[in-house]
Amino acid sequence: MLRCIQSIYQSQKPHFYPSNGICLRIFMTMYVGFSSSAGSILSSHYILAWSFKMNGSAEELDLSHLPKIPRYDNDNNRGIKQLKRILAFTLSFTGLTLVLVLVFGFVLISRKKRFMEILEDWEVQYGPHRFSYKDLFKATKGFKEKEVLGRGGFGRVYKGVLPSSNIQIAVKRISHDSRQGMREFVAEIATIGRLRHPNLVRLLGYCRRKNELLLVYDYMPNGSLDKFLYHQPNSSLNWTQRFKIIKDVASALFYLHQQWMQVIIHRDIKPTNVLIDGDMNARLGDFGLAKLCDLGNDPQTSHVAGTLGYMAPELAREGKANTSTDIYAFGIFMLEAACGRKPIEPRAPPEEAFLADWITDCWDKGDILATIDKRLEKRFVGQQAELVLKLGLLCSHPVAAGRPSMSSVILYLEGVASLPEDLSSVIKAREFPTGSNEVDALNELTAERNTVPSLTITEAFVSHGR
Template sequence: MSWLIMLLLLFLLSLASSDINQGGFSFNGYLNVDGIAGVDSSGLFSLTNFTRQQEGHIFYKNPLQFKNSTNASVSSFSTTFIFAIVSEYPALSGHGLAFVISPNNEIPGALPSQYLGLFNETNVGSSSNHIVAIELDTIQSKEFDDINDNHVGIDINSLISEASSPAGYLTDDGEFKSLTLISGDPMQVWIEYNGDEKQLNVTLYPINIPKPKTPLLSMKRDLSSCMSVSPPPPMDGKAKELDLSRLPKIPRPQHDNRGIKQLQKTLAISLSLSGLTLVLVVVFGAVLLSRKRRFIEILEDWEVQYGPHRFSYKDLFKATKGFKEKEVLGRGGFGRVYKGVLPSSEIQVAVKRISHDSMQGMREFVAEIATIGRLRHPNLVRLLGYCRRKHELLLVYDYMPNGSLDKFLYHLPDSNLNWTQRFKIVKDVASALFYLHQQWVQVIIHRDIKPANVLIDSEMNARLGDFGLAKLCDIGNDPQTSHVAGTLGYMAPELTRTGKANTRTDVYAFGTFMLEVACGRRPIEARASPDQTFLADWITDCWDKGDILAAVDGRLEKKFVVQEAELVLKLGLLCSHPVAAARPSMSSVISYLDGVAALPDNLSTVIKTQEFLGESDDGLITERNYSVPPLTITESFVSHGR
């Protein structure tokens, strides 16, 4: 469930049956290989390599039948294989892998990292997958309730394991012996299903000992509903033992030895030369070493958790052509963003190069790593990885060819951003914010929602990015921070006074964002007439005059859906209400935008009543002491997720 480390699979498999026609087989060229997987002539199967965020699959080409009709029971079967995970950084992590029984010999749309090349964010957990997998997992994903970062699990249609255990085996005396999956040592796995007892057993052990009598995992479960029917005859039986003498040699990383060998060679030459030559060699070696150090990176304690996401500085230097000025996509408060093309995969990326002369820069960097690096949502910019070198911090994102939304709103005079696109952008960002506040395993406060941080992909979908100010909180805790952060015009009144951010301050910024998208102007326009300086006030004045649509961007030439435009303007005013408790949750915002719920009848009164009567102990307006009339619908104003 990570990206950086190479995994090598030694796969000699024999599936249960008395003969080939009854389902027993071994891999003798009958393979379907996709992704970055490969097979060499020695019988070595390589599922992944050093390419990041890619997956590899190796399937047996011909279908195998586990039951002979839709309502039939699954026959008994067993299989065994030997694997080794060879890690570039054994102290950190390595790629996970899974043995899979799938209805097809390909898995389209599957994602790497925490999805193990089996599922994606939309189908994980669906019973229609018909997938049974045994995962050998090297990363702990809280999203899927992993027990640790070195475990074996039985997965059925999901990555939340039905049963799991730390990697290891039980001796005949009942003693548990732990194993490290990323040790690089070959290990054998047996997967056995008893069709009569409806029991699935998984056994893991080193290849230098006999198979343990007691399996590591044993689960009672009828697999009949999990498997589909295939054409060949059903199989029923016991897999044969593997011939360990036929195992190919396990490759080992070479990079650790190259420096030592070079040093030994240099010393041998040095000792055979005169004193003058020795000095020249030492000087020459120092020059070479200094040049190599140009790309040397330091690994600190906090990076261990995020090690699998790490890019080499050398690759990013090449990708951006040495961080040339002409590759700059944009500039922000903490550095520049460069366009790049990864040398190994030719994939276009955006590289954010952060300045961190102070600890603040480091905090911004760690915040992005700790949040967006683990998030998966179609309306969030995907963080591919990161790099740290000396005082440079770099984040690598998917490249968004259309740039940021503010370019369309303010820097392209002839922008053809029509109403349909604007309304979808509003809904896309709302969906992303709903995910951050209420759908992920932890509550994330973005703290900097504005058009400059909304990127547009090639299909004009909006993606929320720039998590440099994000705040991560456990569900049930009060997600607040006392550090004032954000952009003027998007900061809620209570935030500027107290510095305490929560989900309601995000909603305020989103409300301002909605108004900005609909009206095509910034929240504060110093050059505008006094009655139009503040966007929200101007829209409210238009509403008072009975023509709220007069505030809609004139570049649209009145080509918009009236009901949608009114909804965006009124909902934007409600979300950016100066009283925190009057703002809706993002789940309610989604309901309004999708037409599932209607705005309250007394909305005009609620929005126009903006008198503050006091603050609670935490500096926020409470329902007891604000004068806004209550909404006529039931609304829960919470500052935490689901």
């Protein structure tokens, strides 16, 4: 507040002192000023106008023309500026929040679409455990190239570890342009998903996402048989291991043909589809070409499927696959496992180009064991090796009626039954026998295949073959 007001004037009038008659001129200087104090509170004071005169009366002030107190305008401006700052901050924060919400929503939607899956009625009825695409994506580290276990016409197979259980798995990811379509996928789900056998690759589950098809199997640490036969020059399987692998695959095929509630035609038996587990046991897998039929019905499909070199001759003529065509492929598989070479070798000498014909020629010359894989260095059981070669030729006989059933094959491999005495003439002919006695012998040999008892199927599923 204003504490004092003083007038300022300068007097030059003389002063008289009558007592002594002395006249003195005293000059006095005076000042006028303003003083104010607001204590500890910061405040501002303004002089809006003033009037001052040395001699005489000062002019009157016109209060109507006084300016506005400056502090009111400053407060108003300060309030407006503060309001603007608040509004700017609020709007900026709101806008930023809205942008973050939109971005987060977009990411969630994209992520949801990325892992979007499809569920159909047949999956509920026939399918085994369904995995989420997200779990399989994490398990395979985003399907990275370094996790690829193998490649094929049906897509790639990746190694993975389930994040929840740390279980190792193999994920077959069927590519969009794969020759294996939805029908084949359904066939594999409906067959192997319900099979239980120690020599079959166990299907743990599956996943579908948009047009992607994924199958999840037990991980086989030793890979497929073809790796041991062709891709490991410095190491190879010994004869004991090869013979056991042949018997393991025979046991699996016997289960598919004659032991399960429905006849299953695998249609693609070859070393790449035979996987080896950690204990060197063989397991038959890849049921993408499988065909299911009720026992007692004619298990045939009119669409040709399989791999060149393992396809029975009648498939090209009639286009009908059955258990006998599986046995043909198994016969070629036996010869390949024992001899360590592919069924067809274009670069080999003409007489050795076709494996079955070459073995037959060597047998005719009395040296059938000369065809055994040279990497074995004669470290094999001659009797077993001869059995495998002759039985392989019998199973791969060009005429379907000349092939045994898988139950007979098991008996031969286990040593419970012996091969027929007239087997030499039947195999070496490589054509249908014309003699009535030989025909009768073949009919007796294959009679078991045609007398499988029928079963009542309560849950029928017939896939349309290709």
